Amino acid sequence: MRKFLAVDMFCENKSLEAQEFCIENKRIKKLPFLPFGEMSEGQRGKLKKMKKAVSILTLSIVLFACGGSDQKSVEEIVSGNNLEEIRTKRAEIVKKQSTFSQQIKQLDDKIAALDTNKKTPLVSSFTTKEEVFYHYIELQGNVNTKQISVLTPEYPGVLTHVYVKEGQQVSEGQMLAKIDDGGLSPQLAQLKLQADLAKTTYERQERLWKQKIGSEMQYLQAKTNYETQEKVVNQMEEQIAKTVVKAPFSGIIDEIITKQGNMVSPGTSQLIRIVNLNEMYIEANVPERHITSISKGKKVEVYLPVLGENIPTQISQVGNYINPANRTFKIEVPLPNDNKMIKPNLTAKIKVNDYTNEKALLIPQSIISENAAGEQYVYVIENKINNLGIAQKTIIETGKTQGDFIEVLTGLKDGAEVILDGARSIKAEQEVKVLNKK
Numbered sequence: 298m299r300k301f302l303a304v305d306m307f308c309e310n311k312s313l314e315a316q317e318f319c320i321e322n323k324r325i326k327k328l329p330f331l332p333f334g335e336m337s338e339g340q341r342g343k344l345k346k347m348k349k350a351v352s353i354l355t356l357s358i359v360l361f362a363c364g365g366s367d368q369k370s371v372e373e374i375v376s377g378n379n380l381e382e383i384r385t386k387r388a389e390i391v392k393k394q395s396t397f398s399q400q401i402k403q404l405d406d407k408i409a410a411l412d413t414n415k416k417t418p419l420v421s422s423f424t425t426k427e428e429v430f431y432h433y434i435e436l437q438g439n440v441n442t443k444q445i446s447v448l449t450p451e452y453p454g455v456l457t458h459v460y461v462k463e464g465q466q467v468s469e470g471q472m473l474a475k476i477d478d479g480g481l482s483p484q485l486a487q488l489k490l491q492a493d494l495a496k497t498t499y500e501r502q503e504r505l506w507k508q509k510i511g512s513e514m515q516y517l518q519a520k521t522n523y524e525t526q527e528k529v530v531n532q533m534e535e536q537i538a539k540t541v542v543k544a545p546f547s548g549i550i551d552e553i554i555t556k557q558g559n560m561v562s563p564g565t566s567q568l569i570r571i572v573n574l575n576e577m578y579i580e581a582n583v584p585e586r587h588i589t590s591i592s593k594g595k596k597v598e599v600y601l602p603v604l605g606e607n608i609p610t611q612i613s614q615v616g617n618y619i620n621p622a623n624r625t626f627k628i629e630v631p632l633p634n635d636n637k638m639i640k641p642n643l644t645a646k647i648k649v650n651d652y653t654n655e656k657a658l659l660i661p662q663s664i665i666s667e668n669a670a671g672e673q674y675v676y677v678i679e680n681k682i683n684n685l686g687i688a689q690k691t692i693i694e695t696g697k698t699q700g701d702f703i704e705v706l707t708g709l710k711d712g713a714e715v716i717l718d719g720a721r722s723i724k725a726e727q728e729v730k731v732l733n734k735k
Contacts, residue, residue: 438581
C-alpha cells in the first residue's frame, strides 16, 4: 500500500520527467516490445528518460517506505493506549516545539535587524523619582485689617475744625477734628472758680478742726462741698473732651466723610475713616469635611490676583463654630504688608496644606488610562537597549491630585521609566522607540 502511495505521490510531482513517465506508464501495455537496436531515436530518448524517472521513483518509494516504517501517527499512538509510547511521543513533539520556537525567535530577531522599513512606535518617557508632595485645599477669602475704623461724634454740634487731610499719617491720640461745645467752655471756667473757692473753704475748716476750733458739722459741710465741685468740674471736662475727635490708633486718614461746618450727631454721623495697613489678615470659610485636617499653624500659600503676588504664611486662628447656613467654619491667616500695597477687601486665593507625603511618586494625569474593570494603568518601558524597549502595562492605584499631577500609591517603583507621549497609541508587550527621555 505504501508503494502505491509513493507512486501516486511521484505522479503528482510537477517535474517534466515524472509527468512523461506517468503518461508512458499508462500506455506501456499497449506498446509492442522492441529490441533497443530496433527502436527509433525518439523511442530511445523516451526510454532513457523513463529509466531515469523509474530510478527516481524507486528511490522515493524506498525512502518513503523505510522512513515511515518506524513512525506512527499521533492518532495511532493514542489509540494504542500505550502510556510509555504516548509519553515518548509527547516529549518528542515538545522538543520539536522548543526547537521551532528558538528558530522562530532567531528568524524574528534577524528580520528585525535587517528590516529597515519596520514601523516602531515613537514615544517619550520620564523616570519616576521620590519627592516631597504637598496637597492643598483651595479656598477664597477677603483681606481685612485688625485696625480700621470709621469715627463718629460723641457730642452733637457743628464740626468747626478738621485738622487732617486724606492720606495723612497720624499717630494714636492725635487730634483730628473739633466740634462746637455749645458754651460748655465758659461754664467750665465758672465751675473751676467755684471749685477753687470750695477748696479754700475746706482747707481752712480742716485747719480749724485740727485745732479743735469750730464744729465738726462745719468741717464736713466744707469737705462735701469741695468734693462735689470737683466732680462737677470733671464731668464738664469729660463733656468738653467729647467735642474733640482723636485718633484711636496710628494709621492713615483714608477718607474725611463729613466736611467742616456740617452739623453732626452721635451714632448717625460718620466723620473720618482711619486705616492701619500693618496688621492685615485673610478670613475664609472652610467646608466642615476638612475639620480634621485644618489646624492652627498649618502652612498656607496666599495668592493675590490683582497684585500677582504669592505669599507664604500659616493659619493663626481656627473657628470653633460651624455655620449651619453653609456648613463651614472660619479660619484666619495673617498677611505681611511691608510695602503697604495690600488693601482691605482685596480678593485672595489661599491654599491650605492638608496632606504631606515625604516620599511620593508623581505622574501626569494625562498619561493614565482605564480598562473595562475600572483599573487605572500606565505603560512602563522594560528591557531597554539602544532606545528600544518593550512597553509593559502596569496597573496602578492613585491618591491625591495637585494641578496636572497625581500621586501614585501602588504599582510603580522609584526609578521606573514611564511612557509620557505616545501612550495612547501603543499596546502591551509592543516594542517602542524612545525619542527623548525627560
